[in-house]
Amino acid sequence: MPSRPARPCKHRGCRALVAGGKTYCDAHAAEEVKWKPDAERGNRHARGYGTYWQKLRTMVLARDCYICRCAECRRLGRVREATEVDHVQPKSQGGTDDPANLSAINHDCHKRKTATEKAAR
Structure with a gap:
């Protein structure tokens, strides 16, 4: 099965590509808010x-x-x-x-x- 294509980092103005399930590049990883379920x-x-x-x-x-x-x-x-x-x-x-x-x-x-x-x- 082919891997998921890389997407741009969610940080405004950042053009770095991130692979897998990540949403931010390593430089902006601290900006990611990790939500926990209500349970x-x-x-x-x-x-x-x-x-x-x-x-x-x-x-x-x-x-x-x-x-x-x-x-x-x-x-x-x-x-x-x-x-x-x-x-x-x-x-x-x-x-x-x-x-x-x-x-x-x-x-x-x-x-x-x-x-x-x-x-x-």
């Missing part, structure tokens, strides 16, 4: 993202006027639409769901911030 990590309610979180999320997005408040956007003076809510201090590092620890963030900024935090661990 292993628990469903959204078990992880604390149930109905209460949805109401809190809506409140934070409205408070921040649906504008990305990530550090990079603020530093560059960039205005981007926020579609997600981020924990400034991650829950895995002792952060809470207190509105003071939450900020509105753009999807791409959130992916970049999460990948940076994972690489730092």
Whole structure:
């Protein structure tokens, strides 16, 4: 059986080809988010993202006027639409769901911030 053809790395602008089941080249492997099934990590309610979180999320997005408040956007003076809510201090590092620890963030900024935090661990 022939092997699967190589595909381009998913990192924006990277032209390296990756083979097999990989999605990122070796230089960008840290950007890959490896999702675990709900049976292993628990469903959204078990992880604390149930109905209460949805109401809190809506409140934070409205408070921040649906504008990305990530550090990079603020530093560059960039205005981007926020579609997600981020924990400034991650829950895995002792952060809470207190509105003071939450900020509105753009999807791409959130992916970049999460990948940076994972690489730092």
